[in-house]
Amino acid sequence: xxxxxxxxxxxxxxxxxxxxxxxxxxxxxxxxxxxxxxxxxxxxxxxxxxxxxxxxxxxxxxxxxxxxxxxxxxxxxxxxxxxxxxxxxxxxxxxxxxxxxxxxxxxxxxxxxxxxxxxxxxxxxxxxxxxxxxxxxxxxxxxxxxxxxxxxxxxxxxxxxxxxxxxxxxxxxxxxxxxxxxxxxxxxxxxxxxxxxxxxxxxxxxxxxxxxxxxxxxxxxxxxxxxxx
Numbered sequence: 001x002x003x004x005x006x007x008x009x010x011x012x013x014x015x016x017x018x019x020x021x022x023x024x025x026x027x028x029x030x031x032x033x034x035x036x037x038x039x040x041x042x043x044x045x046x047x048x049x050x051x052x053x054x055x056x057x058x059x060x061x062x063x064x065x066x067x068x069x070x071x072x073x074x075x076x077x078x079x080x081x082x083x084x085x086x087x088x089x090x091x092x093x094x095x096x097x098x099x100x101x102x103x104x105x106x107x108x109x110x111x112x113x114x115x116x117x118x119x120x121x122x123x124x125x126x127x128x129x130x131x132x133x134x135x136x137x138x139x140x141x142x143x144x145x146x147x148x149x150x151x152x153x154x155x156x157x158x159x160x161x162x163x164x165x166x167x168x169x170x171x172x173x174x175x176x177x178x179x180x181x182x183x184x185x186x187x188x189x190x191x192x193x194x195x196x197x198x199x200x201x202x203x204x205x206x207x208x209x210x211x212x213x214x215x216x217x218x219x220x221x222x223x224x225x226x227x228x229x
Contacts, residue, residue, distance in 0.1 A: 002214050005079060009211035012072025013204040014118025015065045016155065020200055023148070024193030027055040038056025038132060042125045046115040056109055063101040066148065073155040076162070083161025090154035104141045113160025156199055165206050170198040
């Protein structure tokens with residue numbers, strides 16, 4: 001049981017930080033320029049040099065690693081007994097959000113390929129703008145993003161209930177929400193992602209500390225058993 005707890009802690013520690021890093025921070029740093037319209041963005045992509053594939057690959061990785069965060073932290077809190085309801089909800093929302101985001105990103109990968117390989121840029125941009133404005137794309141994107149932004153504080157609250165992190169950690173998730181609503185003169189995407197990393201890194205550190213302590217206790221117990229036998 002202790003080995004399972006250690007494995008879940010490591011899984012959650014790695015996933016909870018890499019998920020926002022891959023989904024928002026690194027892609028935002030690769031493409032920091034804001035676009036006024038969707039047409040401007042897709043035109044820039046169609047005329048780009050291929051760096052869009054790297055940004056999209058990071059987002060796909062971030063969505064996939066969100067599953068690890070949900071499984072690790074959700075499983076850890078469920079096994080501990082304290083915060084198990086919040087952990088179970090975070091586990092479910094994290095899995096659903098990750099799957100939906102992967103589907104949306106798969107669609108974006110297809111449209112990216114269409115834009116870059118198109119011979120008629122204007123026609124390709126017009127087609128992609130129409131597809132991206134449809135509910136078939138917009139609704140899953142909204143579900144995925146809402147699920148993602150719900151999962152992180154839910155997992156933080158579950159860790160607080162399990163006495164792994166202090167209450168300030170889940171409260172810190174309110175800061176990027178407030179900043180995102182403020183009318184700042186610059187694009188706040190990267191700033192919001194960085195602020196989101198603060199409580200995520202805090203959770204990672206506490207989970208790793210607990211995993212190391214548990215592993216040391218397991219090693220000490222095993223050594224004692226060998227000596228006694």
